[in-house]
Amino acid sequence: MKALDIIKYVFKSASYGVFIAVLLLLFFPKLAGNVDVFSALTKADGNGQPLSYAKGVSVASPAVVNIYSKDFQSSSAFTTRARNVQRLGSGVIMDQAGFILTNFHVVQGADQIVVVLQTGQQFPAELIGYDYLTDLAVLKVAATNLPVIPQNLALQSRVGDVVLAIGNPLDLGQTVTQGVISATGRNGLSSNYSEFLQMDAAINEGNSGGALINTNGELVGINSSKFKQNNRLNPVQGIFFAIPYELAYKVMTQIIEKGRVVRGWLGVASDFYEPNYKGFIVQDVTPNSPASKAGIRVNDLIFSIDGKPIDSIPQALDIVAETAPGTRIDIGLYRGDRKISVPVIIQERF
Template sequence: MKSIKISLGFMLVWLCAPLVNAAALPDFTELVEDASPAVVNISTVSRSEQSLSTPFGHFEFHGPQGEDVPEIFRHFFRDMPQLREGPQRKAPRSLGSGFIISSDGYILTNHHVIKDAEEVLVRLNDRRELQAEVIGSDERTDVALLRIDARDLPVVKKGSSADLKVGEWVLAIGSPFGFDHSVTAGIVSATERALANETYVPFIQTDVAINPGNSGGPLFNLDGEVVGINSQIYTRSGGFMGLSFAIPIDVAMDVADQLKNQGFVQRGWLGVIIQEVNRDLAESFGLKKPAGALVAKVLPGSPAQSGGLQEGDVILKLNGKPVELSSDLPPLVGRIKPGQTARLEVMRSGEREMVELVIGTMPDEPQQTSRSAEKPAETGRLGLVVAPLEPSLKDKWAISSGVMVQQVQEGAGLQAGLVRGDVITMLNGKRIETVEQFEQVASALPAGRSVPLRIVRRGSPLFIALKTE
């Protein structure tokens, strides 16, 4: 009898377990009811040979020029299924989503949703369709601000992306493939995620199901507050694969305020080219572990040059905020207002130093910045044959000094990955001006220890670790 009671007890626990788990899951119904009215569908009109996107038609995913879709981070609408309607015909395309941030008609969406559009149409939750004015758009952060002529509109509640924690529930509302007000949910997978070619946005990574048409739609927390704008996915197939990325609302609202007040966006600029610090480089610079952003080049006339930042410095902190990865630095600098003073903690020649400088305004376009009697010289210790730098390369690659690697033989140079054509501009913290100077510095290198070597390879500056035997 006792054994029967125990068995019944276990059975009750087993039967109740799903109910307990179900009760622990969040209920999104009230959130969706409150937030949905402020979410809109956005379509555009433009001249194009492939002008109509629709969820009904031939579902073959290709790139903008018909090429096969590679394994990359994608802006959603570029791979929407498309139907040919004949050349130069105007037709509305359902490209993405947006959300209302003020009752007098201001709307946030993605830059890539409205890029190159002749007209932008907004469809509200009550089925009204209104033409929108593009107040401004910022390609670097992929944020656009629109306005429609309407009043007393429902608005979203704005939260703070800085308060997001990995593992918390989030929810997206948008128009994937044109299906308005579709709701998907998931969790925050990571925060401040850096993506390739997206240096000024610390993305929120989630596993929320995001598909073409969700672009520009809001990402909510459980309090019903917008914490991000859904922007990109990582995919091999063109559809959702569990890796979605959103622009933090703190970044988006800063951009929106600037677009509204001045029509353009200003962001801080340091004027350096940086690279990651790996284990070997960390050892060569006297760091206990790989960390920081290594300054590979200081652009001429930049705030970094005026403030005394040097090539070979490893930036460890900016205004007290740690720089663990090189990708941490650009968004930190970008959020500083031009003209403000910044304090950088750097590792220089094995010692920690503080550098103060005034942050500049980012230019619209990236800035790029001999002794003929010298003969090639062989440095047997490193296995290199180097020669004076040709004047034409100085102008082409904006190099003031250095020596050209002509041959790479067995030795430390080969082990470090040097190749013919590399230009050596700095060795062990010393700037290289001539072949003779390079020989002198190379001969004095400590044995069995990594030292930093700065090179320019096909115009791109790079630090590598060189270790002599």
């Protein structure tokens, strides 16, 4: 019985201690440091605010616009009667000067482009330039005090990040869909379609060129397209693509400054990376290319470009693509047992 009395005494003392501690924290919350005790207790009953992305959407959505492009075409070879073909898309206001990013296929061949803000304001838009490789185009409208989407050049997208796609699907008006990033692509200028951001936030016709944002409202990418395949018996769901923000920003900057995207070109092809030597084996050299003129040969193993080690073939392509044409760089390579350096003058890729 003595042991039982001791146990009862301990539990009784502990209960009093917990009760006193709760009272102290409720009346003197500063004792808890950064912990909001009252909020913690009230949320426990399930009456707290629900999880919402409304704040991020509210800061980004005013900068997402509807784009209507029209082609004036003859209806047939036997009549001069013209017909209007209107295409639908979305765009993102990137700065207060009126520059807007969208997909090139939204405005390709358009005779008239109209941008509509979420306030209902309409502006005629001028096509400043475009880039086939990334399917990006830059428009400009003559307007002031435009809403600009939040941007962060240091942003690094990760697989699993929650993202929100904002656009005008099927001309229903601005719509938001939610998903996660399923895979990340490269941000270099040599990137192709399959290496963009992959996500499962639904996009449909009209979403192209709209904004992909994170939950803070920052621009993550430009919505591009959904995965397509010919086999209708095996439908694909939840695979959509967006152009990474960093890449879109590089393309936009070049288009604004130069009217087009300028990429460097070496003129070699390879699909075999040798991890033991940390380089790629040249499998083809284009005639009259910078590589050919410099004497680079098939079966050479390139391990560095302009002093930068090669981690992968895509990374090597990006180094070359982002080198200004006319620049002299050194290519480090193995030829048989010899380690040599070959100077090359990079040319522009057309």
